[in-house]
Amino acid sequence: MTAPDLVLYDEEFQRIRDSLQRLRHDANANVVFLVDKNGQQIAAVGDLQSLDTTSLASLTAGNVAATDGLARLIGEKEFSILFHEGEKDNIHISIVAQRVILVVIFDERSSLGLVRLRVRRATTELDKIFEDIAAKVEKEKESLQAEFESPFAEITDEDIDRLFSE
Amino acid sequence: MTFINYAAREINCKIVYYGPGLCGKTTNLQYVYDRTNPAAKGKLISLATETDRTLFFDFLPLDLGTVRGFKTRFHLYTVPGQVFYDASRKLILKGVDGVVFVADSQEARMEANVESIRNLDKNLKEQGYDIATIPYVLQFNKRDLPTAVATDEMYRQLNIKGEPTFEATATTGVGVFDTLKAVARQVLMELKKR
Numbered sequence: 451m452t453a454p455d456l457v458l459y460d461e462e463f464q465r466i467r468d469s470l471q472r473l474r475h476d477a478n479a480n481v482v483f484l485v486d487k488n489g490q491q492i493a494a495v496g497d498l499q500s501l502d503t504t505s506l507a508s509l510t511a512g513n514v515a516a517t518d519g520l521a522r523l524i525g526e527k528e529f530s531i532l533f534h535e536g537e538k539d540n541i542h543i544s545i546v547a548q549r550v551i552l553v554v555i556f557d558e559r560s561s562l563g564l565v566r567l568r569v570r571r572a573t574t575e576l577d578k579i580f581e582d583i584a585a586k587v588e589k590e591k592e593s594l595q596a597e598f599e600s601p602f603a604e605i606t607d608e609d610i611d612r613l614f615s616e
Numbered sequence: 617m618t619f620i621n622y623a624a625r626e627i628n629c630k631i632v633y634y635g636p637g638l639c640g641k642t643t644n645l646q647y648v649y650d651r652t653n654p655a656a657k658g659k660l661i662s663l664a665t666e667t668d669r670t671l672f673f674d675f676l677p678l679d680l681g682t683v684r685g686f687k688t689r690f691h692l693y694t695v696p697g698q699v700f701y702d703a704s705r706k707l708i709l710k711g712v713d714g715v716v717f718v719a720d721s722q723e724a725r726m727e728a729n730v731e732s733i734r735n736l737d738k739n740l741k742e743q744g745y746d747i748a749t750i751p752y753v754l755q756f757n758k759r760d761l762p763t764a765v766a767t768d769e770m771y772r773q774l775n776i777k778g779e780p781t782f783e784a785t786a787t788t789g790v791g792v793f794d795t796l797k798a799v800a801r802q803v804l805m806e807l808k809k810r
Contacts (some may be wrong), residue, residue: 458622459624460619460623463623482737486619487621487711488630488710489630489711489712490619490711491692493643502658502659504658504677504691505658505659505661505675508661508675508677508691509661509675511672512663512672512675512707512708513706515707516672516707518702518707519703519707523743544720568798575725580734599685600807601683601684601685602683602686602804602807602808603707603808604684604808605683605684605804605805605807605808607801608802609684609804609806610683610797610800610801612681613680613681613688613800614793614797614800615682
Protein backbone atom coordinates (compact mmCIF):
# COMPACT_ATOMS: atom_id res chain seq x y z
CA MET A 451 0.00 0.00 0.00
CA THR A 452 1.45 3.31 -1.02
CA ALA A 453 -1.26 5.85 -0.25
CA PRO A 454 -4.50 5.57 1.72
CA ASP A 455 -7.27 3.96 -0.30
CA LEU A 456 -9.73 6.75 0.18
CA VAL A 457 -8.59 10.25 -0.61
CA LEU A 458 -10.93 13.15 -0.05
CA TYR A 459 -10.05 16.62 -1.22
CA ASP A 460 -11.50 19.70 0.44
CA GLU A 461 -13.39 20.70 -2.67
CA GLU A 462 -15.17 17.37 -3.08
CA PHE A 463 -15.72 17.09 0.65
CA GLN A 464 -17.58 20.38 0.49
CA ARG A 465 -19.60 19.18 -2.50
CA ILE A 466 -20.52 16.03 -0.58
CA ARG A 467 -21.63 18.07 2.42
CA ASP A 468 -23.70 20.37 0.21
CA SER A 469 -25.34 17.40 -1.42
CA LEU A 470 -26.17 15.79 1.94
CA GLN A 471 -27.47 19.11 3.25
CA ARG A 472 -29.74 19.48 0.24
CA LEU A 473 -31.00 15.92 0.59
CA ARG A 474 -31.75 16.48 4.25
CA HIS A 475 -33.73 19.60 3.43
CA ASP A 476 -35.60 18.19 0.42
CA ALA A 477 -36.45 14.88 2.10
CA ASN A 478 -37.42 16.57 5.36
CA ALA A 479 -35.05 14.24 7.17
CA ASN A 480 -33.49 14.59 10.63
CA VAL A 481 -30.04 13.27 9.85
CA VAL A 482 -28.21 12.33 6.67
CA PHE A 483 -24.80 10.77 6.74
CA LEU A 484 -22.28 8.97 4.61
CA VAL A 485 -20.14 6.04 5.79
CA ASP A 486 -17.65 3.96 3.89
CA LYS A 487 -18.19 0.22 3.75
CA ASN A 488 -15.60 -0.34 6.48
CA GLY A 489 -17.59 1.69 8.99
CA GLN A 490 -15.68 4.97 8.85
CA GLN A 491 -17.87 8.03 8.86
CA ILE A 492 -17.18 10.35 5.93
CA ALA A 493 -19.65 13.17 6.49
CA ALA A 494 -22.81 13.85 8.46
CA VAL A 495 -25.37 16.65 8.54
CA GLY A 496 -28.43 17.35 10.64
CA ASP A 497 -29.46 16.94 14.22
CA LEU A 498 -26.37 15.11 15.47
CA GLN A 499 -26.12 16.15 19.13
CA SER A 500 -28.19 13.31 20.51
CA LEU A 501 -26.66 10.74 18.22
CA ASP A 502 -23.67 8.45 18.70
CA THR A 503 -22.47 8.72 15.10
CA THR A 504 -19.41 6.50 15.54
CA SER A 505 -21.51 3.57 16.69
CA LEU A 506 -24.10 4.34 14.07
CA ALA A 507 -21.44 4.22 11.34
CA SER A 508 -20.00 0.94 12.55
CA LEU A 509 -23.39 -0.75 12.93
CA THR A 510 -24.56 0.52 9.55
CA ALA A 511 -21.49 -0.94 7.87
CA GLY A 512 -22.00 -4.23 9.74
CA ASN A 513 -25.63 -4.26 8.69
CA VAL A 514 -24.79 -3.63 5.03
CA ALA A 515 -21.99 -6.21 5.11
CA ALA A 516 -24.33 -8.85 6.57
CA THR A 517 -27.01 -8.03 4.02
CA ASP A 518 -24.45 -8.19 1.21
CA GLY A 519 -23.53 -11.65 2.44
CA LEU A 520 -27.18 -12.65 2.39
CA ALA A 521 -27.57 -11.29 -1.14
CA ARG A 522 -24.65 -13.28 -2.45
CA LEU A 523 -26.02 -16.43 -0.83
CA ILE A 524 -29.12 -16.21 -2.98
CA GLY A 525 -27.22 -15.13 -6.07
CA GLU A 526 -27.80 -11.36 -5.92
CA LYS A 527 -24.92 -8.90 -6.22
CA GLU A 528 -26.22 -6.75 -3.39
CA PHE A 529 -29.40 -5.35 -1.91
CA SER A 530 -28.92 -1.74 -2.79
CA ILE A 531 -31.60 -0.40 -0.43
CA LEU A 532 -32.35 -1.31 3.19
CA PHE A 533 -35.17 0.20 5.16
CA HIS A 534 -35.83 -0.10 8.88
CA GLU A 535 -39.13 1.12 10.20
CA GLY A 536 -39.53 2.16 13.81
CA GLU A 537 -42.42 3.54 15.83
CA LYS A 538 -41.18 7.09 15.43
CA ASP A 539 -37.93 7.11 13.52
CA ASN A 540 -36.98 5.23 10.41
CA ILE A 541 -33.68 4.52 8.70
CA HIS A 542 -33.19 4.36 4.96
CA ILE A 543 -29.86 2.91 3.84
CA SER A 544 -28.58 2.80 0.28
CA ILE A 545 -25.32 2.15 -1.53
CA VAL A 546 -23.68 4.95 -3.49
CA ALA A 547 -20.88 4.61 -6.02
CA GLN A 548 -20.51 0.95 -5.02
CA ARG A 549 -18.38 1.79 -2.02
CA VAL A 550 -20.12 4.20 0.29
CA ILE A 551 -23.31 3.97 2.29
CA LEU A 552 -25.86 6.76 2.41
CA VAL A 553 -28.01 6.79 5.55
CA VAL A 554 -31.13 8.89 6.01
CA ILE A 555 -32.90 9.05 9.37
CA PHE A 556 -36.39 10.50 9.26
CA ASP A 557 -39.64 10.58 11.25
CA GLU A 558 -43.34 11.18 10.60
CA ARG A 559 -42.66 14.61 9.13
CA SER A 560 -41.44 12.82 6.03
CA SER A 561 -42.38 9.61 4.23
CA LEU A 562 -40.65 6.63 2.71
CA GLY A 563 -41.81 7.66 -0.77
CA LEU A 564 -40.37 11.15 -0.47
CA VAL A 565 -37.11 9.87 0.99
CA ARG A 566 -36.70 7.30 -1.79
CA LEU A 567 -37.36 9.92 -4.43
CA ARG A 568 -34.88 12.42 -2.98
CA VAL A 569 -32.29 9.75 -2.28
CA ARG A 570 -32.38 8.76 -5.92
CA ARG A 571 -31.56 12.29 -6.99
CA ALA A 572 -28.85 12.68 -4.39
CA THR A 573 -27.36 9.34 -5.41
CA THR A 574 -26.86 10.60 -8.95
CA GLU A 575 -25.10 13.66 -7.56
CA LEU A 576 -22.93 11.68 -5.18
CA ASP A 577 -22.05 9.10 -7.85
CA LYS A 578 -20.76 11.97 -9.95
CA ILE A 579 -18.72 13.41 -7.09
CA PHE A 580 -17.10 10.05 -6.34
CA GLU A 581 -16.40 9.57 -10.03
CA ASP A 582 -14.68 12.96 -10.05
CA ILE A 583 -12.67 12.01 -7.00
CA ALA A 584 -11.55 8.76 -8.62
CA ALA A 585 -10.57 10.61 -11.79
CA LYS A 586 -8.69 13.25 -9.83
CA VAL A 587 -6.85 10.65 -7.76
CA GLU A 588 -5.95 8.75 -10.93
CA LYS A 589 -4.73 11.90 -12.64
CA GLU A 590 -2.73 13.14 -9.70
CA LYS A 591 -1.55 9.74 -8.63
CA GLU A 592 2.03 10.21 -9.61
CA SER A 593 2.38 13.73 -8.38
CA LEU A 594 0.50 12.72 -5.24
CA GLN A 595 2.99 10.02 -4.52
CA ALA A 596 5.90 12.24 -5.31
CA GLU A 597 4.69 15.22 -3.30
CA PHE A 598 2.80 13.39 -0.61
CA GLU A 599 4.73 13.97 2.56
CA SER A 600 3.05 11.75 5.12
CA PRO A 601 2.79 13.45 8.49
CA PHE A 602 3.61 10.05 9.95
CA ALA A 603 6.92 9.67 8.18
CA GLU A 604 8.64 11.03 11.27
CA ILE A 605 6.65 9.10 13.83
CA THR A 606 8.74 7.76 16.72
CA ASP A 607 8.41 5.18 19.48
CA GLU A 608 8.09 8.06 21.95
CA ASP A 609 5.05 9.40 20.07
CA ILE A 610 3.37 6.06 20.51
CA ASP A 611 4.39 5.66 24.15
CA ARG A 612 2.86 9.05 24.83
CA LEU A 613 -0.51 7.86 23.46
CA PHE A 614 -0.66 5.21 26.15
CA SER A 615 0.85 7.23 28.97
CA GLU A 616 -2.45 8.14 30.64
CA MET B 617 -7.69 0.47 5.49
CA THR B 618 -6.49 3.34 7.58
CA PHE B 619 -8.72 6.33 7.01
CA ILE B 620 -6.79 9.57 7.21
CA ASN B 621 -8.91 12.69 7.22
CA TYR B 622 -6.64 15.63 6.53
CA ALA B 623 -9.47 18.14 6.76
CA ALA B 624 -10.39 17.10 10.30
CA ARG B 625 -6.79 16.04 11.09
CA GLU B 626 -7.95 12.67 12.23
CA ILE B 627 -6.74 9.16 11.68
CA ASN B 628 -8.88 6.06 12.11
CA CYS B 629 -7.48 2.55 12.40
CA LYS B 630 -9.30 -0.74 12.69
CA ILE B 631 -8.00 -3.47 14.99
CA VAL B 632 -9.61 -6.89 15.10
CA TYR B 633 -9.36 -9.35 18.01
CA TYR B 634 -9.42 -12.87 16.60
CA GLY B 635 -9.33 -16.28 18.28
CA PRO B 636 -11.30 -19.43 19.10
CA GLY B 637 -14.63 -19.40 20.95
CA LEU B 638 -14.48 -18.36 24.62
CA CYS B 639 -10.79 -17.38 24.47
CA GLY B 640 -11.48 -13.92 25.94
CA LYS B 641 -11.70 -11.50 23.01
CA THR B 642 -14.74 -9.71 24.41
CA THR B 643 -13.16 -9.73 27.89
CA ASN B 644 -10.13 -7.90 26.46
CA LEU B 645 -12.39 -5.19 25.04
CA GLN B 646 -14.45 -5.03 28.22
CA TYR B 647 -11.31 -4.42 30.26
CA VAL B 648 -10.08 -1.71 27.91
CA TYR B 649 -13.52 -0.12 28.10
CA ASP B 650 -13.64 -0.25 31.92
CA ARG B 651 -10.19 1.25 32.32
CA THR B 652 -10.42 4.04 29.78
CA ASN B 653 -11.19 7.62 30.67
CA PRO B 654 -14.86 8.26 29.72
CA ALA B 655 -13.90 11.19 27.50
CA ALA B 656 -11.66 8.96 25.40
CA LYS B 657 -14.07 6.18 24.63
CA GLY B 658 -17.36 5.65 22.88
CA LYS B 659 -19.99 3.09 23.70
CA LEU B 660 -19.01 -0.57 23.83
CA ILE B 661 -21.38 -2.27 21.47
CA SER B 662 -21.88 -6.00 21.85
CA LEU B 663 -23.97 -7.93 19.39
CA ALA B 664 -24.29 -11.06 21.48
CA THR B 665 -26.71 -13.89 22.11
CA GLU B 666 -28.73 -14.13 25.32
CA THR B 667 -25.97 -16.24 26.81
CA ASP B 668 -23.40 -13.53 26.08
CA ARG B 669 -21.71 -15.31 23.20
CA THR B 670 -20.67 -12.87 20.50
CA LEU B 671 -23.06 -13.18 17.60
CA PHE B 672 -21.69 -10.68 15.13
CA PHE B 673 -19.11 -8.38 16.69
CA ASP B 674 -18.18 -6.18 19.62
CA PHE B 675 -17.12 -2.67 18.82
CA LEU B 676 -15.26 -0.10 20.89
CA PRO B 677 -14.08 3.26 19.52
CA LEU B 678 -11.10 4.67 21.39
CA ASP B 679 -9.51 8.13 21.14
CA LEU B 680 -5.93 7.82 22.17
CA GLY B 681 -4.74 11.38 21.78
CA THR B 682 -2.70 13.05 19.07
CA VAL B 683 0.28 11.95 17.06
CA ARG B 684 2.02 14.60 14.99
CA GLY B 685 -1.05 16.81 15.27
CA PHE B 686 -3.46 14.11 14.18
CA LYS B 687 -6.20 12.84 16.47
CA THR B 688 -5.70 9.08 16.68
CA ARG B 689 -8.79 6.96 16.88
CA PHE B 690 -8.76 3.20 17.11
CA HIS B 691 -11.79 1.10 16.32
CA LEU B 692 -11.52 -2.19 18.19
CA TYR B 693 -13.58 -5.10 16.94
CA THR B 694 -13.92 -8.70 18.04
CA VAL B 695 -15.12 -11.54 15.85
CA PRO B 696 -17.45 -14.33 16.96
CA GLY B 697 -15.12 -17.21 17.76
CA GLN B 698 -17.42 -20.15 17.27
CA VAL B 699 -16.55 -22.17 14.19
CA PHE B 700 -19.91 -21.85 12.44
CA TYR B 701 -19.82 -18.03 12.39
CA ASP B 702 -17.16 -17.98 9.68
CA ALA B 703 -19.20 -15.84 7.28
CA SER B 704 -19.44 -13.10 9.94
CA ARG B 705 -15.72 -13.29 10.69
CA LYS B 706 -14.88 -12.63 7.06
CA LEU B 707 -17.04 -9.51 7.03
CA ILE B 708 -15.38 -8.07 10.11
CA LEU B 709 -11.89 -8.49 8.66
CA LYS B 710 -12.77 -6.09 5.84
CA GLY B 711 -10.55 -3.03 6.03
CA VAL B 712 -8.56 -4.32 9.00
CA ASP B 713 -5.29 -2.57 9.91
CA GLY B 714 -4.04 -4.85 12.65
CA VAL B 715 -4.93 -8.17 14.24
CA VAL B 716 -4.62 -9.40 17.82
CA PHE B 717 -4.81 -13.16 18.08
CA VAL B 718 -6.09 -14.17 21.51
CA ALA B 719 -5.08 -17.76 22.26
CA ASP B 720 -6.67 -19.77 25.04
CA SER B 721 -3.89 -21.19 27.25
CA GLN B 722 -5.83 -24.24 28.41
CA GLU B 723 -4.43 -27.48 27.14
CA ALA B 724 -7.82 -28.65 25.88
CA ARG B 725 -8.04 -25.57 23.64
CA MET B 726 -4.70 -25.85 21.89
CA GLU B 727 -6.19 -27.53 18.87
CA ALA B 728 -8.89 -24.85 18.66
CA ASN B 729 -6.14 -22.18 18.74
CA VAL B 730 -4.27 -23.77 15.87
CA GLU B 731 -7.47 -24.21 13.89
CA SER B 732 -8.46 -20.56 14.48
CA ILE B 733 -5.07 -19.23 13.30
CA ARG B 734 -5.43 -21.32 10.17
CA ASN B 735 -8.89 -19.84 9.70
CA LEU B 736 -7.51 -16.31 10.21
CA ASP B 737 -4.82 -16.91 7.61
CA LYS B 738 -7.38 -18.15 5.11
CA ASN B 739 -9.86 -15.33 5.74
CA LEU B 740 -7.18 -12.64 5.56
CA LYS B 741 -6.05 -14.03 2.22
CA GLU B 742 -9.62 -13.86 0.92
CA GLN B 743 -9.70 -10.16 1.79
CA GLY B 744 -6.38 -9.59 0.06
CA TYR B 745 -4.17 -9.41 3.17
CA ASP B 746 -1.20 -11.51 4.13
CA ILE B 747 -0.73 -12.62 7.72
CA ALA B 748 3.03 -12.42 7.14
CA THR B 749 2.92 -8.67 6.55
CA ILE B 750 -0.13 -7.33 8.41
CA PRO B 751 0.46 -5.83 11.89
CA TYR B 752 -0.09 -8.80 14.17
CA VAL B 753 0.25 -9.55 17.88
CA LEU B 754 -0.19 -12.82 19.75
CA GLN B 755 -1.70 -13.00 23.24
CA PHE B 756 -1.65 -16.06 25.51
CA ASN B 757 -4.75 -15.48 27.61
CA LYS B 758 -5.95 -17.22 30.79
CA ARG B 759 -2.45 -17.61 32.22
CA ASP B 760 -4.02 -17.81 35.69
CA LEU B 761 -5.63 -21.19 35.02
CA PRO B 762 -3.96 -24.30 36.45
CA THR B 763 -4.33 -26.13 33.15
CA ALA B 764 -2.39 -23.47 31.22
CA VAL B 765 0.16 -24.88 28.81
CA ALA B 766 3.76 -23.67 29.23
CA THR B 767 4.35 -20.48 27.24
CA ASP B 768 7.31 -21.81 25.27
CA GLU B 769 5.21 -24.75 24.15
CA MET B 770 2.41 -22.38 23.10
CA TYR B 771 4.89 -20.18 21.31
CA ARG B 772 6.25 -23.18 19.46
CA GLN B 773 2.79 -24.13 18.24
CA LEU B 774 1.26 -20.72 17.57
CA ASN B 775 4.01 -18.30 16.62
CA ILE B 776 3.99 -17.40 12.94
CA LYS B 777 6.64 -14.78 12.30
CA GLY B 778 8.25 -13.89 15.61
CA GLU B 779 5.37 -11.49 16.37
CA PRO B 780 5.24 -9.66 19.72
CA THR B 781 3.72 -12.07 22.25
CA PHE B 782 2.09 -11.30 25.58
CA GLU B 783 0.92 -13.36 28.52
CA ALA B 784 -2.43 -12.19 29.77
CA THR B 785 -5.29 -12.70 32.18
CA ALA B 786 -7.94 -10.58 30.57
CA THR B 787 -10.40 -10.92 33.47
CA THR B 788 -8.00 -9.02 35.74
CA GLY B 789 -6.45 -6.98 32.95
CA VAL B 790 -2.96 -8.45 33.05
CA GLY B 791 -1.37 -7.97 29.63
CA VAL B 792 -4.45 -6.37 28.03
CA PHE B 793 -3.03 -2.89 27.48
CA ASP B 794 0.42 -4.25 26.60
CA THR B 795 -1.19 -6.23 23.81
CA LEU B 796 -3.21 -3.28 22.53
CA LYS B 797 -0.23 -0.97 22.67
CA ALA B 798 1.92 -3.43 20.72
CA VAL B 799 -0.57 -3.73 17.88
CA ALA B 800 -1.23 0.03 17.84
CA ARG B 801 2.50 0.60 17.59
CA GLN B 802 2.77 -1.69 14.58
CA VAL B 803 -0.24 -0.09 12.86
CA LEU B 804 1.13 3.42 13.31
CA MET B 805 4.62 2.39 12.26
CA GLU B 806 3.08 0.93 9.14
CA LEU B 807 1.92 4.45 8.19
CA LYS B 808 5.51 5.55 8.19
CA LYS B 809 6.24 3.26 5.27
CA ARG B 810 3.62 4.77 3.05
